[in-house]
Amino acid sequence: MNEALPSRDAIVATARESIAKGSKSFATASLLFDRATRERAWLLYAWCRACDDIADGQDHGHTMHAVDDAPARTAAMAVLTDAALDGEVIGEPAFDALRIVAAETGMPRRLAHDLIAGFQLDAEEWQPRTEDDLYRYCYHVAGVVGCMMAVVMGVSPDDDATLDRACDLGMAFQLANIARDIDEDSRAGRCYLPSEWLAEMDIPPGEQMKPVYRPRVATLARRLADRAASFEASARQGTRALSFRSAWAVLSAAEIYGAIAHKVAAAGDLAWDNRVTTSKGEKLAFIVRAWLAARRRSLAPVEPRSPGLWTRPR
Known part of the structure; x- marks a missing residue:
C-alpha cells in the first residue's frame, strides 16, 4: 500500500514547481542553499503557499479574490496541518511536504499555528x-x-x-x-x-x-x-x-x-x-x-x- 504513495522525491519535485510558479525571487535565492536545505526550503514554501492560496482563493499568489467561506477554509487548513505534524500521510502534496520537513527538522508546532493565525486574521476581515x-x-x-x-x-x-x-x-x-x-x-x-x-x-x-x-x-x-x-x-x-x-x-x-x-x-x-x-x-x-x-x-x-x-x- 505504501509503495503507491508519492515518494519524497516526487513531493520535493512538486514543491519545486510551486516555488517556481509562486515566487521567482524566493526560487532564485533558494538555489544558493546546499541541496538538503534547498529541498527543505521548497517543502516549507509549498505548504505556506498552499495555505495562503486556500485562504485567499488564489493560484500561487495570483488572482486574489474575496472568498465566502474564509473561516471554514482556515479551520480545514488547521486540521490538515495538525495531521501532517502528527506524521499522517495527507495525500495533498503541500501538506505532505510539511509532514516531511517537520519530521526532518523538528519544526515546532506553535510556529505552524502562528502562521495559520495570520490567515485567520484575514478570514475575519481584520x-x-x-x-x-x-x-x-x-x-x-x-x-x-x-x-x-x-x-x-x-x-x-x-x-x-x-x-x-x-x-x-x-x-x-x-x-x-x-x-x-x-x-x-x-x-x-x-x-x-x-x-x-x-x-x-x-x-x-x-x-x-x-x-x-x-x-x-x-x-x-x-x-x-x-x-x-x-x-x-x-x-x-x-x-x-x-x-x-x-x-x-x-x-x-x-x-x-x-x-x-x-x-x-x-x-x-x-x-x-x-x-x-x-x-x-x-x-x-x-x-x-x-x-x-x-x-x-x-x-x-x-x-x-x-x-x-x-x-x-x-
Missing part, C-alpha cells in the same frame, strides 16, 4: 488600527515564516536571539509586500495600512486608492519602506549564525526585497501603475553583492538588536 497591530499581522503572515526557515537552515528552535533576527527579515519582506500591493489589496477589499495612519493623512477608510489621495498613500508607502529597511538591517546580523551558503541565500533575498521596497518608495504615487519587480539582471547583481556580504559578515562588529524594534511574541 485590519490594523495601530502600527503595533500592523507588526503583529506581519509576524503572523511572514515573520514566523522567517523563524521556520531558520529552523530549516539548522537553527535550534530554542535559539531565540537568532530566531528574532530571522523574524526581522520576514517582517521586512511583508512590509515591502504591503507597500507594493496596496492597490491589489484595495481591489480585494483589504487594507493593511493602519487606520491611525490613514486618519493622520486624512484619507477616508476604503478610499486610499482614489487619485486625489495617491500622493498621501505614497507617503505611507515610503514609511513602510523605511520600517522594512530597519528590520532588514537587524536581520542581516543574524546571518552570522548560519552556514555560508545559507547566509548567501538569505542575504540575496534581503537584497531583492529591499530593492522592491526602495522602488515602491522612489516611484511615489506612480508605484501602483505597474507591479514592482526586479529584473533577472538585477537579481544577478544582488546575488553577487550578497556573496560578498556573506563572505564578510563575520568581520563587521556585532550590533545588538535595537530595543526599540518590535519583537515577536514568545
